[in-house]
Amino acid sequence: MYAFNYHRPASLAEASAVLVANADAKFMAGGQTLLPAMKLRLANPSDLVDLVALRAELSGIRREGDRVVIGAMTRHGEIATSDVLLAAIPALAGMAAIVGDPAVRSRGTMGGSLANNDPAADYPAAALALGATIVTDRREIAADHYFLGLFETALEEGEIITAIAWPIPKRAGYEKFRNPASRYAMVGVFVAERADGAVRVTVTGAGASGVFRATDFETALTADFSSAALAGVAASPEGLNTDIHADAEYRAHLVGVMARRAVAAATA
Amino acid sequence: MPTVSMTVNGKTVRRDVDPRTLLVNFLRNDLRLTGTHVGCDTSQCGACVVHADGRAIKSCTSLALSCDGMAVTTIEGLATGADLHPMQEAFRQHHGLQCGYCTPGMIMTAIDLVARKGHHLDEHTIREELEGNICRCTGYHNIVKAVAAGAEAMKAPAEVPAMAAE
Numbered sequence: 001m002y003a004f005n006y007h008r009p010a011s012l013a014e015a016s017a018v019l020v021a022n023a024d025a026k027f028m029a030g031g032q033t034l035l036p037a038m039k040l041r042l043a044n045p046s047d048l049v050d051l052v053a054l055r056a057e058l059s060g061i062r063r064e065g066d067r068v069v070i071g072a073m074t075r076h077g078e079i080a081t082s083d084v085l086l087a088a089i090p091a092l093a094g095m096a097a098i099v100g101d102p103a104v105r106s107r108g109t110m111g112g113s114l115a116n117n118d119p120a121a122d123y124p125a126a127a128l129a130l131g132a133t134i135v136t137d138r139r140e141i142a143a144d145h146y147f148l149g150l151f152e153t154a155l156e157e158g159e160i161i162t163a164i165a166w167p168i169p170k171r172a173g174y175e176k177f178r179n180p181a182s183r184y185a186m187v188g189v190f191v192a193e194r195a196d197g198a199v200r201v202t203v204t205g206a207g208a209s210g211v212f213r214a215t216d217f218e219t220a221l222t223a224d225f226s227s228a229a230l231a232g233v234a235a236s237p238e239g240l241n242t243d244i245h246a247d248a249e250y251r252a253h254l255v256g257v258m259a260r261r262a263v264a265a266a267t268a
Numbered sequence: 269m270p271t272v273s274m275t276v277n278g279k280t281v282r283r284d285v286d287p288r289t290l291l292v293n294f295l296r297n298d299l300r301l302t303g304t305h306v307g308c309d310t311s312q313c314g315a316c317v318v319h320a321d322g323r324a325i326k327s328c329t330s331l332a333l334s335c336d337g338m339a340v341t342t343i344e345g346l347a348t349g350a351d352l353h354p355m356q357e358a359f360r361q362h363h364g365l366q367c368g369y370c371t372p373g374m375i376m377t378a379i380d381l382v383a384r385k386g387h388h389l390d391e392h393t394i395r396e397e398l399e400g401n402i403c404r405c406t407g408y409h410n411i412v413k414a415v416a417a418g419a420e421a422m423k424a425p426a427e428v429p430a431m432a433a434e
Binding site: 001003004005006008028031032035036039048050052077081100101102103104106107183 | 270286287288290309310311314317320323324325326329330331333334336377380381384397399400
C-alpha cells in the first residue's frame with residue numbers, strides 16, 4: 001500500500017470539503033473493496049476520507065410507505081437480517097446475504113458498493129431493476145441515470161451517498177452464478193415485477209460496461225411472468241465480457257439460466 | 269503519525285501508527301499478539317479474523333485507525349486463565365486442526381456464528397458460514413464437528429446460573 005493521509009471527518013460537510021480539497025482523495029465506507037485495491041496498488045489515493053464516524057448518522061433501515069430506505073453505511077449483514085426488509089423486499093435481503101462472506105458482510109456497506117459500481121457487484125442489478133433512488137448529500141438520483149459504466153457513476157466530486165430508497169415491488173428474485181474462486185458474480189440476474197406492473201430484468205457481472213437491462217427477457221416476462229415464458233429467449237454474447245473465467249458465449253448462456261432461476265425464486 | 273486507541277482483550281491500548289497500518293499488523297507487530305495470523309492478505313482465507321465491537325471481521329482488510337474506539341477481541345482474549353473457551357476446547361477435543369494456522373480465525377468465526385445463529389447448528393449452515401475461512405489441511409470434516417460441538421457447549425455456562433437462580 002502506498003502512503004496516504006488519513007482523515008476521519010465528523011460531518012458530511014467536512015467529509016465533502018476534505019475530498020474536494022485533495023485532488024486524489026477517496027472516500028472509504030467499509031473498505032472491503034478499496035483496501036484490497038490499495039494493497040494491490042491498483043488504487044493510490046493521496047488522502048483517505050474514512051466515513052466511519054458518520055456510521056450512526058448514515059445507517060439504519062426503515063419503511064416509508066411504499067418504499068424501504070436504507071442508510072448508505074448500513075452493512076450487508078444488517079441488510080440481510082433486517083426484519084423490515086425481509087418482509088418488504090426479501091430478494092434484496094437475500095442478495096445482501098450472499099455478498100462476500102460473513103466477515104466481509106460485517107464491514108462492507110450498501111452505499112460503498114453502489115458508489116464503487118464494480119461491474120460484478122450485486123446491488124447495481126437490484127437498483128436498476130427495482131428503480132431505486134440514490135440519495136446523496138445534495139440531490140436524489142434515479143438508478144436509471146446513475147450507473148454510467150465500469151466503476152463510473154453520476155456522483156460528482158465530493159458527493160456522498162447518504163441513503164438508498166427502494167420501491168417495494170410486487171415480486172422479485174435474484175440469482176447469481178459465482179466465480180468458484182473469487183465468489184464474485186460471473187453472472188447475476190435480478191428480475192422484478194414492480195408495483196405498477198412493469199417488469200425489469202437486469203444483469204450484473206457479465207456486461208463489458210457494467211450492469212444492464214435484458215430487454216428481450218423483460219418483454220417475454222411482461223406477457224407472462226413465469227420461467228416457462230423465457231424458454232425460447234436467449235441473451236446475445238455481444239457486449240459481454242470475455243476473460244480467463246468465462247467467454248462471452250458462456251456468460252450469455254448463464255444469463256438465460258440465471259434469469260429462469262430468478263423468476264422461479266420470485267414466483268415461488 | 270496519528271494516534272489510535274482501542275480496547276484489545278479488555279485492555280486499553282494507545283499507539284502512534286502509520287495510517288497504512290492494518291489492524292492485523294497493529295495486533296501482531298505493535299501489541300505482539302501473534303495468535304491472529306496473516307494467511308492470504310487478500311481477505312479470502314480468514315486466518316486474520318478477530319471480533320471488533322462483537323462482530324467477526326477480517327483484520328487484514330481493516331485499517332487500525334478505522335477501529336479507533338472499538339473493542340477488539342483476538343484469540344488470546346478467549347480463554348479464562350487455564351480454562352479454554354468452549355469453542356477452543358471443542359476444536360481440541362474433535363481435533364479440528366492439523367497445522368493450526370487457520371485455527372484462530374476458524375474459532376473467532378465460529379463464535380461469531382453462534383452469536384448470530386444460535387447454538388444448534390446443522391452441518392449445512394456451518395459449512396456455508398465457513399465460506400470465508402480456508403483450511404488447507406483438514407478437509408474441514410473435524411472443523412465442522414468442532415464448531416457444532418463448541419456451539420452446543422457455549423450454551424451451558426449461560427444456562428447454569430439461570431437454573432441455579434430458580
